Amino acid sequence: MKINHLTSAEENLMKLFWAMNSFYLKEVMEQHPEPKPHQNTVSTYLKILVEKGYLSTEKEGRIFKYTVIVPFEDYKKFLLKELSHNFFHDSGKEILEFLMxxxxxxxxxxxxxxDLKMELKPTKVKAPKLEIANEILNPKKDKKGKDKKKKNKKD
Structure with a gap:
């Protein structure tokens, strides 16, 4: 899903819409803090946000019900990636230095x-291979049942 840039006015309205998730124009007007914009202004922004793909509409009788399509977390990721790319050369280190x-x-x-992110997980330790010890403790016998060492001494 392609996310488009929002103007500051669109972004301010989207903050309210993200909190509501699904709503009617009347509910937006009731919940919008003072000073409230004119209803026609909000209606125009709703139309723009539908065109930009942030909202979807469903007609219920003579009115529309709006639903948020782009989650707030996706928009934050989009903004941070844009900020990183345009101002910090895609460098997390530069962002961190700036923040500090x-x-x-x-x-x-x-x-x-x-400290919160680090989990201490026990590491799996592989059992040591005791090849030499096994050879000493359990010498291989040839077909005749004699130890290889004894055969080697005869040669």
Whole structure:
């Protein structure tokens, strides 16, 4: 699924729509914080967001029910990848350095994150191969039932 860029006004409305997931225009107008935009403005944005593939519509009588198609997590991933590509040369290291310099993340945050993410899994230790010990303790016998060492001494 291709995700398109949103304007800041579209993004602000989508934040409300992501919280609602499925809704009617009337519900949007009721839930929108003050100052509320005009109903025609919201209706226009709904049409645009349907065209951009963020919302789907289902006609119920004379009104439309809108449903979110693009999950919020997918949009966040899209934005972060765009940011990384356009401003940080696709480098996670550069992003992390920037976050540290700007004090948007601390070393304690990172330490706590990695402490939570690290799972201590016991490693499977392979039993040692005791080939030499087995040869000494269990010498191979030839067909006559004699030890190989004794045969070698006769030669």
């Amino acid at each position: 310099v700007e004090k948007l993340i601390s070393q304690d945050d990172l330490r706590a994150y990695f």
